[in-house]
Amino acid sequence: MKKKIAIIMGGYSSEYMISLKSGNVVHKYLNSEKYIGYRIHILKDKWVYVDENTQEHPVNRHDFSVSLKSDTLRFDCVFNAIHGTPGEDGLLQAYFSLIDIPQTSCDYYQSALTFNKRDLLSVLKPYGIQSATSYYLNEGDTIRLEEIVEKVGLPCFVKANKAGSSFGISKVYEKDKLLDAIEKAYKEDDEIIIESFLDGIEVSVGVIKYKGKTKVLPITEIVTENDFFDYEAKYEGKSKEITPARISKAQEEKVSEVAKRAYDLLKMTGYSRSEFIFVGDEPFMLEMNTTPGLTEQSILPQQAGVAGISLSQLFESAIEEALNQNP
Structure with missing residues:
Protein backbone atom coordinates (compact mmCIF):
# COMPACT_ATOMS: atom_id res chain seq x y z
CA MET A 1 0.00 0.00 0.00
CA LYS A 2 1.26 3.49 -0.83
CA LYS A 3 2.49 5.59 2.08
CA LYS A 4 0.68 8.85 2.76
CA ILE A 5 3.19 11.70 2.96
CA ALA A 6 2.34 15.12 4.39
CA ILE A 7 4.56 17.67 2.65
CA ILE A 8 4.66 20.61 5.04
CA MET A 9 5.50 24.02 3.58
CA GLY A 10 5.13 27.71 4.36
CA GLY A 11 6.11 28.62 7.89
CA TYR A 12 5.99 31.78 9.97
CA SER A 13 9.10 33.61 8.74
CA SER A 14 10.08 35.79 5.80
CA GLU A 15 11.08 32.60 3.97
CA TYR A 16 7.55 31.24 3.65
CA MET A 17 7.19 31.92 -0.11
CA ILE A 18 10.46 30.11 -0.84
CA SER A 19 9.25 27.22 1.30
CA LEU A 20 6.01 26.97 -0.69
CA LYS A 21 8.08 26.62 -3.87
CA SER A 22 10.23 23.90 -2.28
CA GLY A 23 7.18 22.01 -1.06
CA ASN A 24 5.53 22.07 -4.46
CA VAL A 25 8.69 20.66 -6.06
CA VAL A 26 8.70 17.82 -3.53
CA HIS A 27 5.05 17.15 -4.38
CA LYS A 28 5.83 17.17 -8.10
CA TYR A 29 8.75 14.74 -7.97
CA LEU A 30 7.58 12.36 -5.24
CA ASN A 31 7.64 8.75 -6.44
CA SER A 32 3.95 8.17 -7.20
CA GLU A 33 4.42 4.39 -7.28
CA LYS A 34 5.32 4.38 -3.57
CA TYR A 35 3.79 7.52 -2.07
CA ILE A 36 0.77 9.78 -2.14
CA GLY A 37 1.83 13.36 -1.42
CA TYR A 38 -0.42 15.85 0.36
CA ARG A 39 0.43 19.56 0.42
CA ILE A 40 0.06 20.93 3.94
CA HIS A 41 0.35 24.70 4.34
CA ILE A 42 1.52 25.65 7.83
CA LEU A 43 1.02 29.40 8.15
CA LYS A 44 0.60 31.79 11.07
CA ASP A 45 -3.16 31.98 10.66
CA LYS A 46 -3.95 28.43 9.55
CA TRP A 47 -2.78 24.85 9.08
CA VAL A 48 -4.55 23.40 6.04
CA TYR A 49 -4.37 20.56 3.53
CA VAL A 50 -4.61 22.07 0.04
CA ASP A 51 -6.12 19.52 -2.34
CA GLU A 52 -5.71 19.22 -6.11
CA ASN A 53 -8.61 21.66 -6.60
CA THR A 54 -6.89 24.18 -4.27
CA GLN A 55 -9.63 23.68 -1.70
CA SER A 67 -11.24 15.30 8.28
CA LEU A 68 -12.57 14.79 4.76
CA LYS A 69 -16.16 14.10 3.73
CA SER A 70 -15.67 10.37 3.42
CA ASP A 71 -12.68 9.68 5.64
CA THR A 72 -10.12 10.93 8.15
CA LEU A 73 -6.74 11.46 6.55
CA ARG A 74 -3.79 10.27 8.63
CA PHE A 75 -0.16 10.38 7.53
CA ASP A 76 2.62 7.80 7.58
CA CYS A 77 5.40 10.39 7.38
CA VAL A 78 5.97 14.14 7.19
CA PHE A 79 8.30 15.62 4.58
CA ASN A 80 9.59 18.87 6.06
CA ALA A 81 10.06 21.63 3.45
CA ILE A 82 9.68 24.60 5.83
CA HIS A 83 12.60 27.04 5.89
CA GLY A 84 12.81 29.06 9.09
CA THR A 85 10.43 28.83 12.04
CA PRO A 86 8.64 26.58 12.97
CA GLY A 87 10.09 23.95 10.62
CA GLU A 88 13.82 24.59 10.94
CA ASP A 89 14.16 25.61 14.59
CA GLY A 90 12.94 22.45 16.32
CA LEU A 91 9.35 23.42 17.11
CA LEU A 92 7.64 21.13 14.61
CA GLN A 93 10.25 18.42 15.10
CA ALA A 94 9.32 18.30 18.80
CA TYR A 95 5.61 18.35 17.94
CA PHE A 96 5.88 15.39 15.56
CA SER A 97 8.04 13.52 18.07
CA LEU A 98 5.34 13.97 20.73
CA ILE A 99 2.56 12.67 18.48
CA ASP A 100 4.82 9.92 17.07
CA ILE A 101 4.83 10.77 13.36
CA PRO A 102 8.14 10.27 11.50
CA GLN A 103 9.53 13.36 9.77
CA THR A 104 12.39 13.82 7.34
CA SER A 105 14.55 16.53 8.93
CA CYS A 106 16.87 16.21 11.90
CA ASP A 107 15.65 15.93 15.49
CA TYR A 108 14.36 18.89 17.53
CA TYR A 109 17.61 19.50 19.45
CA GLN A 110 19.78 19.53 16.32
CA SER A 111 17.25 21.78 14.59
CA ALA A 112 17.24 24.33 17.41
CA LEU A 113 21.03 24.28 17.73
CA THR A 114 21.82 24.69 14.03
CA PHE A 115 19.17 27.39 13.57
CA ASN A 116 21.01 29.49 16.15
CA LYS A 117 24.21 30.53 14.36
CA ARG A 118 25.91 31.70 17.55
CA ASP A 119 25.26 28.46 19.43
CA LEU A 120 26.15 26.23 16.48
CA LEU A 121 29.55 27.82 15.90
CA SER A 122 30.29 27.84 19.64
CA VAL A 123 29.54 24.12 19.95
CA LEU A 124 31.72 23.20 16.95
CA LYS A 125 34.68 25.43 17.85
CA PRO A 126 36.23 23.03 20.43
CA TYR A 127 36.36 20.38 17.69
CA GLY A 128 38.62 22.56 15.53
CA ILE A 129 35.92 23.83 13.18
CA GLN A 130 36.85 27.44 12.57
CA SER A 131 34.58 30.45 12.15
CA ALA A 132 34.92 34.22 11.78
CA THR A 133 35.65 36.48 14.75
CA SER A 134 32.25 37.56 16.06
CA TYR A 135 30.45 39.99 18.35
CA TYR A 136 27.00 39.30 19.80
CA LEU A 137 24.11 41.66 20.51
CA ASN A 138 20.68 41.05 22.02
CA GLU A 139 17.85 43.55 21.53
CA GLY A 140 18.06 46.12 24.32
CA ASP A 141 21.83 45.81 24.75
CA THR A 142 23.92 48.96 24.75
CA ILE A 143 25.51 49.34 21.32
CA ARG A 144 29.21 50.18 21.62
CA LEU A 145 30.36 50.94 18.08
CA GLU A 146 34.03 51.38 18.92
CA GLU A 147 34.06 48.05 20.74
CA ILE A 148 32.42 46.27 17.80
CA VAL A 149 34.86 47.67 15.25
CA GLU A 150 37.83 46.94 17.48
CA LYS A 151 36.83 43.29 17.75
CA VAL A 152 35.64 42.39 14.23
CA GLY A 153 37.14 45.14 12.07
CA LEU A 154 35.73 46.66 8.88
CA PRO A 155 34.18 45.64 6.62
CA CYS A 156 32.03 43.31 8.69
CA PHE A 157 28.75 41.44 8.36
CA VAL A 158 25.71 42.15 10.55
CA LYS A 159 23.29 39.22 10.62
CA ALA A 160 20.09 38.18 12.30
CA ASN A 161 21.15 35.23 14.43
CA LYS A 162 18.13 33.08 13.63
CA ALA A 163 17.08 33.77 10.03
CA GLY A 164 17.76 32.35 6.59
CA SER A 165 17.82 33.28 2.91
CA SER A 166 20.02 36.28 3.81
CA PHE A 167 17.11 38.17 5.38
CA GLY A 168 18.38 40.86 7.74
CA ILE A 169 22.01 40.73 6.61
CA SER A 170 24.23 43.71 5.72
CA LYS A 171 27.87 44.17 4.77
CA VAL A 172 29.13 47.28 6.56
CA TYR A 173 32.20 49.27 5.49
CA GLU A 174 31.90 52.32 7.76
CA LYS A 175 31.33 52.59 11.49
CA ASP A 176 28.52 55.14 11.10
CA LYS A 177 26.55 52.60 8.98
CA LEU A 178 26.52 49.99 11.74
CA LEU A 179 23.41 51.28 13.50
CA ASP A 180 21.30 51.05 10.34
CA ALA A 181 22.52 47.50 9.74
CA ILE A 182 21.76 46.51 13.34
CA GLU A 183 18.25 47.95 13.07
CA LYS A 184 17.69 45.98 9.85
CA ALA A 185 18.82 42.75 11.50
CA TYR A 186 16.55 43.33 14.51
CA LYS A 187 13.55 43.30 12.15
CA GLU A 188 14.22 39.57 11.65
CA ASP A 189 15.38 38.51 15.11
CA ASP A 190 16.05 39.86 18.59
CA GLU A 191 19.57 38.40 18.52
CA ILE A 192 22.38 39.58 16.25
CA ILE A 193 25.75 38.23 15.25
CA ILE A 194 28.37 40.62 13.83
CA GLU A 195 31.21 38.86 12.05
CA SER A 196 34.57 39.83 10.60
CA PHE A 197 34.88 39.81 6.82
CA LEU A 198 36.60 36.72 5.42
CA ASP A 199 38.13 37.29 2.00
CA GLY A 200 38.11 34.04 0.05
CA ILE A 201 36.18 31.53 -2.02
CA GLU A 202 32.68 30.80 -0.71
CA VAL A 203 31.37 27.25 -1.02
CA SER A 204 28.28 25.31 -0.01
CA VAL A 205 28.56 21.67 1.06
CA GLY A 206 25.59 19.35 1.17
CA VAL A 207 25.70 16.37 3.54
CA ILE A 208 22.80 13.94 3.61
CA LYS A 209 21.84 10.50 4.80
CA TYR A 210 21.49 8.47 1.60
CA LYS A 211 20.64 4.78 1.62
CA GLY A 212 21.63 4.54 5.25
CA LYS A 213 25.03 6.22 4.96
CA THR A 214 26.34 9.75 5.48
CA LYS A 215 27.12 11.18 2.04
CA VAL A 216 28.94 14.40 1.15
CA LEU A 217 27.59 15.79 -2.11
CA PRO A 218 29.67 17.58 -4.78
CA ILE A 219 30.68 21.02 -3.54
CA THR A 220 29.17 24.22 -4.97
CA GLU A 221 31.16 27.42 -5.47
CA ILE A 222 29.22 30.65 -4.97
CA VAL A 223 30.13 33.52 -7.30
CA THR A 224 27.94 36.57 -6.82
CA GLU A 225 27.55 39.70 -8.92
CA ASN A 226 26.60 41.58 -5.75
CA ASP A 227 28.83 42.54 -2.85
CA PHE A 228 27.94 39.28 -1.09
CA PHE A 229 25.56 36.32 -1.44
CA ASP A 230 22.40 38.23 -0.48
CA TYR A 231 18.74 37.54 -1.21
CA GLU A 232 18.94 39.08 -4.69
CA ALA A 233 21.98 36.98 -5.52
CA LYS A 234 20.33 33.81 -4.22
CA TYR A 235 16.91 34.13 -5.79
CA GLU A 236 16.99 36.77 -8.52
CA GLY A 237 19.79 35.50 -10.73
CA LYS A 238 22.58 37.72 -9.44
CA SER A 239 24.95 34.83 -8.79
CA LYS A 240 26.51 31.76 -10.33
CA GLU A 241 26.47 28.48 -8.47
CA ILE A 242 29.19 26.29 -9.91
CA THR A 243 29.07 22.57 -9.14
CA PRO A 244 31.60 21.03 -8.76
CA ALA A 245 33.45 23.99 -7.26
CA ARG A 246 36.66 25.25 -8.88
CA ILE A 247 38.83 24.53 -5.86
CA SER A 248 41.98 22.51 -5.31
CA LYS A 249 41.92 18.85 -4.34
CA ALA A 250 43.33 19.80 -0.94
CA GLN A 251 40.54 22.34 -0.39
CA GLU A 252 37.89 19.87 -1.56
CA GLU A 253 39.11 17.14 0.80
CA LYS A 254 39.43 19.52 3.74
CA VAL A 255 36.00 21.14 3.48
CA SER A 256 34.31 17.77 2.81
CA GLU A 257 35.95 16.33 5.92
CA VAL A 258 34.93 19.32 8.05
CA ALA A 259 31.32 19.30 6.79
CA LYS A 260 30.97 15.55 7.40
CA ARG A 261 32.59 15.86 10.83
CA ALA A 262 30.14 18.61 11.83
CA TYR A 263 27.21 16.47 10.59
CA ASP A 264 28.40 13.43 12.55
CA LEU A 265 29.38 15.36 15.69
CA LEU A 266 25.89 16.83 15.90
CA LYS A 267 24.33 13.38 15.25
CA MET A 268 22.45 14.80 12.31
CA THR A 269 19.89 13.06 10.15
CA GLY A 270 18.16 14.23 6.98
CA TYR A 271 19.64 16.98 4.82
CA SER A 272 22.18 19.62 5.74
CA ARG A 273 23.84 22.33 3.67
CA SER A 274 26.75 24.12 5.28
CA GLU A 275 28.36 27.33 4.05
CA PHE A 276 32.11 27.97 4.25
CA ILE A 277 34.65 30.57 3.15
CA PHE A 278 38.21 29.53 2.47
CA VAL A 279 41.03 31.53 3.99
CA GLY A 280 43.86 29.99 2.04
CA ASP A 281 43.14 26.26 2.20
CA GLU A 282 41.36 26.49 5.55
CA PRO A 283 37.51 26.43 5.52
CA PHE A 284 35.72 28.73 7.97
CA MET A 285 32.10 27.78 8.68
CA LEU A 286 29.38 30.41 8.36
CA GLU A 287 26.26 28.37 9.11
CA MET A 288 24.41 25.09 8.64
CA ASN A 289 20.94 24.83 7.09
CA THR A 290 18.84 21.77 7.95
CA THR A 291 15.88 22.36 5.63
CA PRO A 292 17.66 23.82 2.60
CA GLY A 293 15.91 24.94 -0.57
CA LEU A 294 14.52 22.10 -2.68
CA THR A 295 13.47 23.76 -5.94
CA GLU A 296 15.00 22.59 -9.22
CA GLN A 297 17.36 25.59 -9.05
CA SER A 298 18.33 25.20 -5.37
CA ILE A 299 21.87 24.28 -4.41
CA LEU A 300 21.27 20.90 -2.73
CA PRO A 301 19.25 19.47 -5.66
CA GLN A 302 21.97 20.76 -8.03
CA GLN A 303 24.60 18.92 -6.00
CA ALA A 304 22.52 15.75 -5.89
CA GLY A 305 22.11 15.91 -9.67
CA VAL A 306 25.88 16.09 -10.20
CA ALA A 307 26.19 13.07 -7.89
CA GLY A 308 23.73 11.19 -10.10
CA ILE A 309 20.84 11.40 -7.64
CA SER A 310 17.51 12.51 -9.13
CA LEU A 311 15.04 14.65 -7.20
CA SER A 312 12.74 11.64 -6.89
CA GLN A 313 15.58 9.56 -5.44
CA LEU A 314 16.65 12.37 -3.14
CA PHE A 315 13.17 12.77 -1.68
CA GLU A 316 12.53 9.03 -1.46
CA SER A 317 15.74 8.49 0.48
CA ALA A 318 14.75 11.10 3.08
CA ILE A 319 11.33 9.49 3.55
CA GLU A 320 12.75 5.98 3.86
CA GLU A 321 15.34 7.17 6.39
CA ALA A 322 12.57 8.72 8.49
CA LEU A 323 10.40 5.61 8.28
CA ASN A 324 13.31 3.33 9.19
CA GLN A 325 14.05 5.39 12.30
CA ASN A 326 10.41 5.06 13.36
CA PRO A 327 9.38 1.56 12.18
Whole structure:
Protein backbone atom coordinates (compact mmCIF):
# COMPACT_ATOMS: atom_id res chain seq x y z
CA MET A 1 0.00 0.00 0.00
CA LYS A 2 1.26 3.49 -0.83
CA LYS A 3 2.49 5.59 2.08
CA LYS A 4 0.68 8.85 2.76
CA ILE A 5 3.19 11.70 2.96
CA ALA A 6 2.34 15.12 4.39
CA ILE A 7 4.56 17.67 2.65
CA ILE A 8 4.66 20.61 5.04
CA MET A 9 5.50 24.02 3.58
CA GLY A 10 5.13 27.71 4.36
CA GLY A 11 6.11 28.62 7.89
CA TYR A 12 5.99 31.78 9.97
CA SER A 13 9.10 33.61 8.74
CA SER A 14 10.08 35.79 5.80
CA GLU A 15 11.08 32.60 3.97
CA TYR A 16 7.55 31.24 3.65
CA MET A 17 7.19 31.92 -0.11
CA ILE A 18 10.46 30.11 -0.84
CA SER A 19 9.25 27.22 1.30
CA LEU A 20 6.01 26.97 -0.69
CA LYS A 21 8.08 26.62 -3.87
CA SER A 22 10.23 23.90 -2.28
CA GLY A 23 7.18 22.01 -1.06
CA ASN A 24 5.53 22.07 -4.46
CA VAL A 25 8.69 20.66 -6.06
CA VAL A 26 8.70 17.82 -3.53
CA HIS A 27 5.05 17.15 -4.38
CA LYS A 28 5.83 17.17 -8.10
CA TYR A 29 8.75 14.74 -7.97
CA LEU A 30 7.58 12.36 -5.24
CA ASN A 31 7.64 8.75 -6.44
CA SER A 32 3.95 8.17 -7.20
CA GLU A 33 4.42 4.39 -7.28
CA LYS A 34 5.32 4.38 -3.57
CA TYR A 35 3.79 7.52 -2.07
CA ILE A 36 0.77 9.78 -2.14
CA GLY A 37 1.83 13.36 -1.42
CA TYR A 38 -0.42 15.85 0.36
CA ARG A 39 0.43 19.56 0.42
CA ILE A 40 0.06 20.93 3.94
CA HIS A 41 0.35 24.70 4.34
CA ILE A 42 1.52 25.65 7.83
CA LEU A 43 1.02 29.40 8.15
CA LYS A 44 0.60 31.79 11.07
CA ASP A 45 -3.16 31.98 10.66
CA LYS A 46 -3.95 28.43 9.55
CA TRP A 47 -2.78 24.85 9.08
CA VAL A 48 -4.55 23.40 6.04
CA TYR A 49 -4.37 20.56 3.53
CA VAL A 50 -4.61 22.07 0.04
CA ASP A 51 -6.12 19.52 -2.34
CA GLU A 52 -5.71 19.22 -6.11
CA ASN A 53 -8.61 21.66 -6.60
CA THR A 54 -6.89 24.18 -4.27
CA GLN A 55 -9.63 23.68 -1.70
CA GLU A 56 -8.45 23.99 1.89
CA HIS A 57 -9.17 21.47 4.63
CA PRO A 58 -8.19 22.32 8.24
CA VAL A 59 -5.56 20.22 9.98
CA ASN A 60 -6.43 18.93 13.44
CA ARG A 61 -3.40 20.01 15.47
CA HIS A 62 -4.19 17.49 18.22
CA ASP A 63 -3.08 14.54 16.06
CA PHE A 64 -2.19 16.12 12.68
CA SER A 65 -5.13 14.50 10.91
CA VAL A 66 -7.49 15.97 8.31
CA SER A 67 -11.24 15.30 8.28
CA LEU A 68 -12.57 14.79 4.76
CA LYS A 69 -16.16 14.10 3.73
CA SER A 70 -15.67 10.37 3.42
CA ASP A 71 -12.68 9.68 5.64
CA THR A 72 -10.12 10.93 8.15
CA LEU A 73 -6.74 11.46 6.55
CA ARG A 74 -3.79 10.27 8.63
CA PHE A 75 -0.16 10.38 7.53
CA ASP A 76 2.62 7.80 7.58
CA CYS A 77 5.40 10.39 7.38
CA VAL A 78 5.97 14.14 7.19
CA PHE A 79 8.30 15.62 4.58
CA ASN A 80 9.59 18.87 6.06
CA ALA A 81 10.06 21.63 3.45
CA ILE A 82 9.68 24.60 5.83
CA HIS A 83 12.60 27.04 5.89
CA GLY A 84 12.81 29.06 9.09
CA THR A 85 10.43 28.83 12.04
CA PRO A 86 8.64 26.58 12.97
CA GLY A 87 10.09 23.95 10.62
CA GLU A 88 13.82 24.59 10.94
CA ASP A 89 14.16 25.61 14.59
CA GLY A 90 12.94 22.45 16.32
CA LEU A 91 9.35 23.42 17.11
CA LEU A 92 7.64 21.13 14.61
CA GLN A 93 10.25 18.42 15.10
CA ALA A 94 9.32 18.30 18.80
CA TYR A 95 5.61 18.35 17.94
CA PHE A 96 5.88 15.39 15.56
CA SER A 97 8.04 13.52 18.07
CA LEU A 98 5.34 13.97 20.73
CA ILE A 99 2.56 12.67 18.48
CA ASP A 100 4.82 9.92 17.07
CA ILE A 101 4.83 10.77 13.36
CA PRO A 102 8.14 10.27 11.50
CA GLN A 103 9.53 13.36 9.77
CA THR A 104 12.39 13.82 7.34
CA SER A 105 14.55 16.53 8.93
CA CYS A 106 16.87 16.21 11.90
CA ASP A 107 15.65 15.93 15.49
CA TYR A 108 14.36 18.89 17.53
CA TYR A 109 17.61 19.50 19.45
CA GLN A 110 19.78 19.53 16.32
CA SER A 111 17.25 21.78 14.59
CA ALA A 112 17.24 24.33 17.41
CA LEU A 113 21.03 24.28 17.73
CA THR A 114 21.82 24.69 14.03
CA PHE A 115 19.17 27.39 13.57
CA ASN A 116 21.01 29.49 16.15
CA LYS A 117 24.21 30.53 14.36
CA ARG A 118 25.91 31.70 17.55
CA ASP A 119 25.26 28.46 19.43
CA LEU A 120 26.15 26.23 16.48
CA LEU A 121 29.55 27.82 15.90
CA SER A 122 30.29 27.84 19.64
CA VAL A 123 29.54 24.12 19.95
CA LEU A 124 31.72 23.20 16.95
CA LYS A 125 34.68 25.43 17.85
CA PRO A 126 36.23 23.03 20.43
CA TYR A 127 36.36 20.38 17.69
CA GLY A 128 38.62 22.56 15.53
CA ILE A 129 35.92 23.83 13.18
CA GLN A 130 36.85 27.44 12.57
CA SER A 131 34.58 30.45 12.15
CA ALA A 132 34.92 34.22 11.78
CA THR A 133 35.65 36.48 14.75
CA SER A 134 32.25 37.56 16.06
CA TYR A 135 30.45 39.99 18.35
CA TYR A 136 27.00 39.30 19.80
CA LEU A 137 24.11 41.66 20.51
CA ASN A 138 20.68 41.05 22.02
CA GLU A 139 17.85 43.55 21.53
CA GLY A 140 18.06 46.12 24.32
CA ASP A 141 21.83 45.81 24.75
CA THR A 142 23.92 48.96 24.75
CA ILE A 143 25.51 49.34 21.32
CA ARG A 144 29.21 50.18 21.62
CA LEU A 145 30.36 50.94 18.08
CA GLU A 146 34.03 51.38 18.92
CA GLU A 147 34.06 48.05 20.74
CA ILE A 148 32.42 46.27 17.80
CA VAL A 149 34.86 47.67 15.25
CA GLU A 150 37.83 46.94 17.48
CA LYS A 151 36.83 43.29 17.75
CA VAL A 152 35.64 42.39 14.23
CA GLY A 153 37.14 45.14 12.07
CA LEU A 154 35.73 46.66 8.88
CA PRO A 155 34.18 45.64 6.62
CA CYS A 156 32.03 43.31 8.69
CA PHE A 157 28.75 41.44 8.36
CA VAL A 158 25.71 42.15 10.55
CA LYS A 159 23.29 39.22 10.62
CA ALA A 160 20.09 38.18 12.30
CA ASN A 161 21.15 35.23 14.43
CA LYS A 162 18.13 33.08 13.63
CA ALA A 163 17.08 33.77 10.03
CA GLY A 164 17.76 32.35 6.59
CA SER A 165 17.82 33.28 2.91
CA SER A 166 20.02 36.28 3.81
CA PHE A 167 17.11 38.17 5.38
CA GLY A 168 18.38 40.86 7.74
CA ILE A 169 22.01 40.73 6.61
CA SER A 170 24.23 43.71 5.72
CA LYS A 171 27.87 44.17 4.77
CA VAL A 172 29.13 47.28 6.56
CA TYR A 173 32.20 49.27 5.49
CA GLU A 174 31.90 52.32 7.76
CA LYS A 175 31.33 52.59 11.49
CA ASP A 176 28.52 55.14 11.10
CA LYS A 177 26.55 52.60 8.98
CA LEU A 178 26.52 49.99 11.74
CA LEU A 179 23.41 51.28 13.50
CA ASP A 180 21.30 51.05 10.34
CA ALA A 181 22.52 47.50 9.74
CA ILE A 182 21.76 46.51 13.34
CA GLU A 183 18.25 47.95 13.07
CA LYS A 184 17.69 45.98 9.85
CA ALA A 185 18.82 42.75 11.50
CA TYR A 186 16.55 43.33 14.51
CA LYS A 187 13.55 43.30 12.15
CA GLU A 188 14.22 39.57 11.65
CA ASP A 189 15.38 38.51 15.11
CA ASP A 190 16.05 39.86 18.59
CA GLU A 191 19.57 38.40 18.52
CA ILE A 192 22.38 39.58 16.25
CA ILE A 193 25.75 38.23 15.25
CA ILE A 194 28.37 40.62 13.83
CA GLU A 195 31.21 38.86 12.05
CA SER A 196 34.57 39.83 10.60
CA PHE A 197 34.88 39.81 6.82
CA LEU A 198 36.60 36.72 5.42
CA ASP A 199 38.13 37.29 2.00
CA GLY A 200 38.11 34.04 0.05
CA ILE A 201 36.18 31.53 -2.02
CA GLU A 202 32.68 30.80 -0.71
CA VAL A 203 31.37 27.25 -1.02
CA SER A 204 28.28 25.31 -0.01
CA VAL A 205 28.56 21.67 1.06
CA GLY A 206 25.59 19.35 1.17
CA VAL A 207 25.70 16.37 3.54
CA ILE A 208 22.80 13.94 3.61
CA LYS A 209 21.84 10.50 4.80
CA TYR A 210 21.49 8.47 1.60
CA LYS A 211 20.64 4.78 1.62
CA GLY A 212 21.63 4.54 5.25
CA LYS A 213 25.03 6.22 4.96
CA THR A 214 26.34 9.75 5.48
CA LYS A 215 27.12 11.18 2.04
CA VAL A 216 28.94 14.40 1.15
CA LEU A 217 27.59 15.79 -2.11
CA PRO A 218 29.67 17.58 -4.78
CA ILE A 219 30.68 21.02 -3.54
CA THR A 220 29.17 24.22 -4.97
CA GLU A 221 31.16 27.42 -5.47
CA ILE A 222 29.22 30.65 -4.97
CA VAL A 223 30.13 33.52 -7.30
CA THR A 224 27.94 36.57 -6.82
CA GLU A 225 27.55 39.70 -8.92
CA ASN A 226 26.60 41.58 -5.75
CA ASP A 227 28.83 42.54 -2.85
CA PHE A 228 27.94 39.28 -1.09
CA PHE A 229 25.56 36.32 -1.44
CA ASP A 230 22.40 38.23 -0.48
CA TYR A 231 18.74 37.54 -1.21
CA GLU A 232 18.94 39.08 -4.69
CA ALA A 233 21.98 36.98 -5.52
CA LYS A 234 20.33 33.81 -4.22
CA TYR A 235 16.91 34.13 -5.79
CA GLU A 236 16.99 36.77 -8.52
CA GLY A 237 19.79 35.50 -10.73
CA LYS A 238 22.58 37.72 -9.44
CA SER A 239 24.95 34.83 -8.79
CA LYS A 240 26.51 31.76 -10.33
CA GLU A 241 26.47 28.48 -8.47
CA ILE A 242 29.19 26.29 -9.91
CA THR A 243 29.07 22.57 -9.14
CA PRO A 244 31.60 21.03 -8.76
CA ALA A 245 33.45 23.99 -7.26
CA ARG A 246 36.66 25.25 -8.88
CA ILE A 247 38.83 24.53 -5.86
CA SER A 248 41.98 22.51 -5.31
CA LYS A 249 41.92 18.85 -4.34
CA ALA A 250 43.33 19.80 -0.94
CA GLN A 251 40.54 22.34 -0.39
CA GLU A 252 37.89 19.87 -1.56
CA GLU A 253 39.11 17.14 0.80
CA LYS A 254 39.43 19.52 3.74
CA VAL A 255 36.00 21.14 3.48
CA SER A 256 34.31 17.77 2.81
CA GLU A 257 35.95 16.33 5.92
CA VAL A 258 34.93 19.32 8.05
CA ALA A 259 31.32 19.30 6.79
CA LYS A 260 30.97 15.55 7.40
CA ARG A 261 32.59 15.86 10.83
CA ALA A 262 30.14 18.61 11.83
CA TYR A 263 27.21 16.47 10.59
CA ASP A 264 28.40 13.43 12.55
CA LEU A 265 29.38 15.36 15.69
CA LEU A 266 25.89 16.83 15.90
CA LYS A 267 24.33 13.38 15.25
CA MET A 268 22.45 14.80 12.31
CA THR A 269 19.89 13.06 10.15
CA GLY A 270 18.16 14.23 6.98
CA TYR A 271 19.64 16.98 4.82
CA SER A 272 22.18 19.62 5.74
CA ARG A 273 23.84 22.33 3.67
CA SER A 274 26.75 24.12 5.28
CA GLU A 275 28.36 27.33 4.05
CA PHE A 276 32.11 27.97 4.25
CA ILE A 277 34.65 30.57 3.15
CA PHE A 278 38.21 29.53 2.47
CA VAL A 279 41.03 31.53 3.99
CA GLY A 280 43.86 29.99 2.04
CA ASP A 281 43.14 26.26 2.20
CA GLU A 282 41.36 26.49 5.55
CA PRO A 283 37.51 26.43 5.52
CA PHE A 284 35.72 28.73 7.97
CA MET A 285 32.10 27.78 8.68
CA LEU A 286 29.38 30.41 8.36
CA GLU A 287 26.26 28.37 9.11
CA MET A 288 24.41 25.09 8.64
CA ASN A 289 20.94 24.83 7.09
CA THR A 290 18.84 21.77 7.95
CA THR A 291 15.88 22.36 5.63
CA PRO A 292 17.66 23.82 2.60
CA GLY A 293 15.91 24.94 -0.57
CA LEU A 294 14.52 22.10 -2.68
CA THR A 295 13.47 23.76 -5.94
CA GLU A 296 15.00 22.59 -9.22
CA GLN A 297 17.36 25.59 -9.05
CA SER A 298 18.33 25.20 -5.37
CA ILE A 299 21.87 24.28 -4.41
CA LEU A 300 21.27 20.90 -2.73
CA PRO A 301 19.25 19.47 -5.66
CA GLN A 302 21.97 20.76 -8.03
CA GLN A 303 24.60 18.92 -6.00
CA ALA A 304 22.52 15.75 -5.89
CA GLY A 305 22.11 15.91 -9.67
CA VAL A 306 25.88 16.09 -10.20
CA ALA A 307 26.19 13.07 -7.89
CA GLY A 308 23.73 11.19 -10.10
CA ILE A 309 20.84 11.40 -7.64
CA SER A 310 17.51 12.51 -9.13
CA LEU A 311 15.04 14.65 -7.20
CA SER A 312 12.74 11.64 -6.89
CA GLN A 313 15.58 9.56 -5.44
CA LEU A 314 16.65 12.37 -3.14
CA PHE A 315 13.17 12.77 -1.68
CA GLU A 316 12.53 9.03 -1.46
CA SER A 317 15.74 8.49 0.48
CA ALA A 318 14.75 11.10 3.08
CA ILE A 319 11.33 9.49 3.55
CA GLU A 320 12.75 5.98 3.86
CA GLU A 321 15.34 7.17 6.39
CA ALA A 322 12.57 8.72 8.49
CA LEU A 323 10.40 5.61 8.28
CA ASN A 324 13.31 3.33 9.19
CA GLN A 325 14.05 5.39 12.30
CA ASN A 326 10.41 5.06 13.36
CA PRO A 327 9.38 1.56 12.18
